[in-house]
Amino acid sequence: xxxxxxxxxxxxxxxxxxLSYTPVGGWDTREPDKLVKTHCCFxxxxxxxxxxxxxxxxxxxxxxxxxxxxxxxxxPKGVKRYMQNEHPDRLLxxxxxxxxxxxxxxxxxxxxxxxxxxxxxxxxxxxxxxFAFLGGASMTNEKxxxxxxxxxxALETAxxxxxxxxxxxxxxxxxKIAFGLDRAANPWSDIPKAKCIILSGTNLAECFPVLTxxxxxxxxxxxxxxxxxxxxxxxxxxxxxxxxVKPGRDSALANGILHLMIKNGWMDDAFVSEHTSxxxxxxxxxxxxxxEYTEKIxxxxxxxxxxxxxxxxxxxxxxxxxxxxxxxxxxGVENVLSYIxxxxxxxxxxxxxxxxxxxxxxxxxxxxxEHGQRCNQLPGGRDINNPQHRKDIAxxxxxxxxxxxxxxxxxxxxxxxxxxxxxxxxxSISFNPLVSIPDSARVRKALEKLEYFGVIDFFLSETARHAxxxxxxxxxEEDEGTVTTxxxxxxxxxxxxxxxxxxxxxxxxxxxxxxxxxxxxxFSYEGTEQIFTEYTSASKGGPIDYSGMTWDRIEEEQGxxxxxxxxxxxxxxxxxxxxxxxxxxxxxxxxxxxxxxxxEDVDPEYPIIxxxxxxxxxxxxxxxxxxxxxLVDQYPEPLxxxxxxxxxxxxxxxxxxxxxxxRRGEIVLPAQVTPTIRPDTVFIPYHWAxxxxxxxxxxxxxxxxxxxxxxxxxxxKVEKVCGESxxxxxxxxxxxxxxxxxx
Numbered sequence: 001x002x003x004x005x006x007x008x009x010x011x012x013x014x015x016x017x018x019l020s021y022t023p024v025g026g027w028d029t030r031e032p033d034k035l036v037k038t039h040c041c042f043x044x045x046x047x048x049x050x051x052x053x054x055x056x057x058x059x060x061x062x063x064x065x066x067x068x069x070x071x072x073x074x075x076p077k078g079v080k081r082y083m084q085n086e087h088p089d090r091l092l093x094x095x096x097x098x099x100x101x102x103x104x105x106x107x108x109x110x111x112x113x114x115x116x117x118x119x120x121x122x123x124x125x126x127x128x129x130x131f132a133f134l135g136g137a138s139m140t141n142e143k144x145x146x147x148x149x150x151x152x153x154a155l156e157t158a159x160x161x162x163x164x165x166x167x168x169x170x171x172x173x174x175x176k177i178a179f180g181l182d183r184a185a186n187p188w189s190d191i192p193k194a195k196c197i198i199l200s201g202t203n204l205a206e207c208f209p210v211l212t213x214x215x216x217x218x219x220x221x222x223x224x225x226x227x228x229x230x231x232x233x234x235x236x237x238x239x240x241x242x243x244x245v246k247p248g249r250d251s252a253l254a255n256g257i258l259h260l261m262i263k264n265g266w267m268d269d270a271f272v273s274e275h276t277s278x279x280x281x282x283x284x285x286x287x288x289x290x291x292e293y294t295e296k297i298x299x300x301x302x303x304x305x306x307x308x309x310x311x312x313x314x315x316x317x318x319x320x321x322x323x324x325x326x327x328x329x330x331x332g333v334e335n336v337l338s339y340i341x342x343x344x345x346x347x348x349x350x351x352x353x354x355x356x357x358x359x360x361x362x363x364x365x366x367x368x369x370e371h372g373q374r375c376n377q378l379p380g381g382r383d384i385n386n387p388q389h390r391k392d393i394a395x396x397x398x399x400x401x402x403x404x405x406x407x408x409x410x411x412x413x414x415x416x417x418x419x420x421x422x423x424x425x426x427x428s429i430s431f432n433p434l435v436s437i438p439d440s441a442r443v444r445k446a447l448e449k450l451e452y453f454g455v456i457d458f459f460l461s462e463t464a465r466h467a468x469x470x471x472x473x474x475x476x477e478e479d480e481g482t483v484t485t486x487x488x489x490x491x492x493x494x495x496x497x498x499x500x501x502x503x504x505x506x507x508x509x510x511x512x513x514x515x516x517x518x519x520x521x522x523f524s525y526e527g528t529e530q531i532f533t534e535y536t537s538a539s540k541g542g543p544i545d546y547s548g549m550t551w552d553r554i555e556e557e558q559g560x561x562x563x564x565x566x567x568x569x570x571x572x573x574x575x576x577x578x579x580x581x582x583x584x585x586x587x588x589x590x591x592x593x594x595x596x597x598x599x600e601d602v603d604p605e606y607p608i609i610x611x612x613x614x615x616x617x618x619x620x621x622x623x624x625x626x627x628x629x630x631l632v633d634q635y636p637e638p639l640x641x642x643x644x645x646x647x648x649x650x651x652x653x654x655x656x657x658x659x660x661x662x663r664r665g666e667i668v669l670p671a672q673v674t675p676t677i678r679p680d681t682v683f684i685p686y687h688w689a690x691x692x693x694x695x696x697x698x699x700x701x702x703x704x705x706x707x708x709x710x711x712x713x714x715x716x717k718v719e720k721v722c723g724e725s726x727x728x729x730x731x732x733x734x735x736x737x738x739x740x741x742x743x
Contacts, residue, residue, distance in 0.1 A: 028052070028059035036496040037064055040078045041138070041476040042619050044360030044486030045069060045188075045210050047078055051477060051496045058082040058477060058496055068558055069188055069485070075209035076617050076634065083628045084475070085497075089459050091472035092501025103460075103470065108502070108512075111469050115427070116516040118452035118468070119155065122425040128156045129405070132414050132423045136430030137164035137368030138620070139506070140481030140493060142528045144364070145379055145535035146510055147429065148372025153397060153522055154514035158408030159423060161375045163431045165411040167324065168365045169374075169706040170332030171358040177333070178340045178589055179575075180582030181543060182381070183366065183488045186319065186355035187561065187573040192217035193353030196315035198226045198308075200339055201250065201325020201712075202359045205234035206616035208486075211359075218319075224311045228253065229325060230611060231641070231683060232676035241308055244678055246299035247611045248598035248713035250326040254338035255595070256294030257309045259286040261345050266313025268347025275579035275587055276344050282592035297595055299678070318348045323359035324613070328711035330599045332703045337591040344588055350576030360486035362620065363476075367484030370544045371535055375408040379535055380542025389542070396538050397522065410707035412437060412700060418446040427513075429456040429473070429506060434463040435621035435689045438698035438709045439664045456509055461623045462689040472503040479505045481528045482554065488572075489559035492551060507531065540565070543582070598713045599701035600663070602680075606715035608646070609681040610662060612694045613712075618687035626687065638692055639672040641683040642718065647673045655724040660684065662716045665696035670724075682718060686711075 032052035039046040048067025052060040061082055063072035084090075094111035095103040122131050133155060135147040144162075151160035175182040191197065191214035205212045212235060219225055219238070227236040228243045228250070236242045245253050261267055262283055272279050291302035298305075312318060320343050326335040340356065348354035360366050372379040372393075379396075382389035384407050394401040409417055415437060417423040437443050447453060447466040455467040464470050477496035484490045499505060507528060514523040525531050529551055540547035548564040548571075560571040581588040602609060617634035619625045626632060640658050642650075652658055654673040659666055660682060667684065669692065677683055686694040699714040 028054070030054050030059060032059060035062055036477075036494050038477065038494045038496060039067075039483065039491055040074065040363075041081055041624070042077050042363055043208055044362065044365045045208055046363065046483055046485045046491055047074055047210055049074065049078065049081075051082060053496050056497045058085045066558065070210045073210050073213065077619055077625060077631065080628050080630055083630070084624050085477070087459075087627045089627060090500065090503075091458055091460060091470065092503055093472055094502075095460070095470040095472075097468050106469075108504070111471060112512055112516060115452075115454050115469055115513060118425060119517065122451060126424050129158050129408065130423055131155055131157055131425040131427075132159035132409075132417075133157065134411060134414065134426065134428040134431045134433070135160065135162035135368075135373040137162055137167060137362040137365050139364060139368065139430050140479070140483055140528070141364065141367040141371055141490070141535060142481040142531040143429075143506055143510075144368045144373045145371040145538070146507055146531055148377070148379065149397070149522070150510050150514050151373075152404050153399060154517045154519045156403070156405065158405035159375070159414060159417070160373060160408060161411040161414060162368060162373045163411065163433070163436060164362060164365060164369045164374070165707060166436055166709065167361050168327070168358065168369055170327035170329075170703055170708050171322070171336050172369055173706045174333045174336035174340060175358070177591060178337055178344070180588075181575065182369070183562070183575060184357035184486060185349055185575045186357055187487045187489070188214055190353050190355060190574070191215065191319055192221055194218050194223055194317050194319040195353075196224050196226070196311055196318040198228065198312060198318070198320045198339075198342070199235060199239075200228040200320070200322040201327070202321060202323035203229070203231075203233040203235065203325070203613060204321070204359065207323065207361060207614050208359050209616060224315070226308050226311060230678045230681050241304065241311065243300045243304050243308060246678065247609050247681060248329060248601070249298040249595070250329070250335040251331060251338040251593055252289065252294055252297040252595040253300060253305070254335070254342060255286045255289040255592070256291060256298070256305050257312065258282070258341050258345060259289040259294070260291070260306060260309035261313045261342070262286070264309070264313065266309065267345045271347030271579060272345065275581070276590055277585070277587045278590035279345075282341055282590040285592035285594055312342065313346065315346075315348070317351070317353035318346060319353070319355055319357065321357050321359055324361060325712060328708060329713065330701050330703050330710045331593070331596060332708050333705040334593040338593060341590050341592065344590055350574065350579060352574070355574070355576075357487065361614070364483040366486055366488060367482070367490065370484065371539070375410055378404075380539035381544030382542050392541065393538065412702060412707065412709055415443055415446045418449055421449065424450065425452040426450055427454045427456075428463065429510075432461045432463045432621035432623055434466070435461075435693055435695065436686075438695050438700045438711060440693050440695045441665055442700070456506055457623070458503065459623050459627065461621070471509050472501070473506045473509060474499050474503060478503075479507070479528060482532060484562070485559070488561045490546065490549060490554055490562060491559040492554045599710050600699050600714045602715045606662065606717050608716050608718055609678075610660065610697055610714050610716035611681055611683050611712050612686045612698060613683065615685045615687070618685065620687070622687035622689070635685075638669050638685050638688050638694060640669055640718070641672050641674050641677045643677050643679040643681075644673055644675055645679040646682075646718075647671065650718055650720060652718070652720045653723065657721040658718055659721050660697065660716050660718050662697040662699075662714055664699070667691065667694065667696055668721055682716065
């Protein structure tokens with residue numbers, strides 16, 4: 001491996017890694033040694049796939065038609081997902097930072113020894129909570145469980161959280177408030193049976209492409225599709241009704257729809273009376289949300305609000321699906337609860353073809369938030385602040401209850417605590433906060449303040465470039481375990497190959513550090529099936545119960561839906577049947593909120609709304625997908641989507657370079673003039689790093705309940721830098737943006 005020099009490190013810090021095609025190239029026509037049935041490493045659909053293996057290398061794939069969700073289909077990322085395996089950037093040995101800058105290869109003994117000594121030094125000097133841990137939601141359930149146990153028992157720190165804090169926590173918190181449990185109410189197989197589908201804040205065709213088939217099947221069966229988004233996304237182009245909501249106004253729109261449902265009698269009064277609480281208060285809150293009042297706030301025409309209410313309110317069956325578009329706000333929990341009100345008012349939940357679900361962006365976005373790696377959570381979805389829950393897990397781990405730390409800081413709060421000097425050391429796995437956390441300039445300064453920073457990853461991410469030790473970890477196909485899909489189905493990942501070079505499985509790295517911290521008796525696992533057995537046993541009796549599952553059952557049954565509390569239990573594909581919810585009184589709750597504006601709204605200095613999101617060919621912070629050449633070609637750099645009206649006003653034409661600035665930073669990139677976005681809004685995808693990072697602009701303001709940042713709305717200004725014909729003449733500014741080394 002070519003190690004980074006100081007100059008190369010500065011380049012990648014500013015612009016991201018020099019992009020190259022993987023040596024695997026196109027199709028490998030050799031006959032494989034074996035086909036391994038497993039799942040895609042990307043989004044929460046977790047499509048079934050068969051990996052072709054030759055000489056301990058993944059050389060391609062075959063469709064896996066037996067998995068009932070995707071039935072052999074894959075999206076552009078899934079088709080190319082294997083091509084990262086042989087990339088020259090793959091870490092094959094641990095790296096240790098040089099005093100002069102850059103890294104050198106090290107052996108495992110040195111990496112472990114340095115890390116252990118630094119953990120002990122920092123905690124002895126500043127206390128246990130001065131060392132923190134950040135996990136990820138694209139890892140297996142086994143690793144999510146292990147991360148939580150490692151932090152609480154080996155590090156003995158309260159400060160553990162994960163990158164799902166940036167994705168799903170608003171939905172998770174709202175689900176627990178409304179239903180008493182955090183999971184999609186229905187299997188995806190219920191979608192084609194719905195006669196009305198609301199898709200709110202979900203760019204389904206680009207973020208969950210394979211699931212669009214279920215939407216189209218519903219449409220073919222006569223369903224009406226309503227899409228709510230500031231942009232006419234690909235799925236919106238096929239919708240029956242599109243509501244172009246102004247970013248940050250989602251709860252007002254939901255309130256307006258509920259107002260009309262009540263006014264016109266489009267409610268299931270018996271269901272509301274027998275199976276819910278809180279409706280009276282909710283009805284009072286939405287009294288003023290007439291179509292005219294709602295239009296003024298949301299920018300959605302009153303006629304469209306009326307039409308949406310009637311389609312939804314009078315449907316025979318219905319599904320409501322949402323994603324980060326309504327969750328990435330300082331009122332993300334309020335937004336989600338406002339939309340859940342529409343489901344409860346209809347009474348269409350817990351029934352075939354009727355219900356609710358959240359689109360999970362990360363590969364294990366559901367399971368990653370269930371098994372104890374969140375700051376407020378213990379295994380089995382238990383509450384770390386609940387004395388009985390703490391006792392249950394303390395007894396299971398055979399440790400004193402008071403030895404388990406209390407609730408710690410969330411992911412963004414951890415970065416703030418580093419900035420303030422309260423946290424001195426950090427260990428991170430599968431998390432790239434320098435790209436994914438808002439106000440990236442502040443994140444960079446915080447990372448530079450750490451006295452020790454260790455990273456476990458398979459590529460040298462932008463964040464890892466600030467580490468003192470980088471542990472060469474494992475790709476998904478180099479280990480085995482389970483993940484839980486967005487519909488609540490626990491599926492099995494099978495090992496295809498072993499880690500290359502001297503790379504090591506992630507779980508072995510974590511266990512080795514724990515052993516060196518004196519906790520060998522609690523981390524002496526022989527394999528991941530042993531961890532699986534432990535976490536499913538730990539979940540028994542908890543809110544999220546996997547205890548009836550086995551690896552063999554999961555494989556034989558193409559996954560099992562939790563809760564599954566006994567070996568003979570069939571699993572639970574559809575929750576809330578018969579109107580039975582998980583609050584002590586068995587009822588779901590209405591929760592109504594008056595509209596409040598975003599944390600940062602437009603003003604004369606910053607008059608344009610900025611929002612961000614995904615594109616089909618890239619995934620999260622791009623650590624994997626920006627190393628797959630064909631995906632890079634599909635969308636090689638971020639673009640600024642801008643409406644023709646706004647572009648004309650600012651003198652901008654398609655492909656001109658524009659500068660987008662917020663109160664936190666600025667970014668220069670090409671304009672994409674398109675009529676598919678609101679005229680008061682610009683959009684930039686967030687998968688790139690350095691000077692291409694959209695999160696240079698975004699606002700760190702947090703939801704008070706979920707502590708999720710407000711990615712989806714802040715104020716910005718836009719100006720033309722130069723025309724398309726001048727772009728390549730400005731060498732200093734432009735060269736790093738369009739020249740790629742195609743090794």
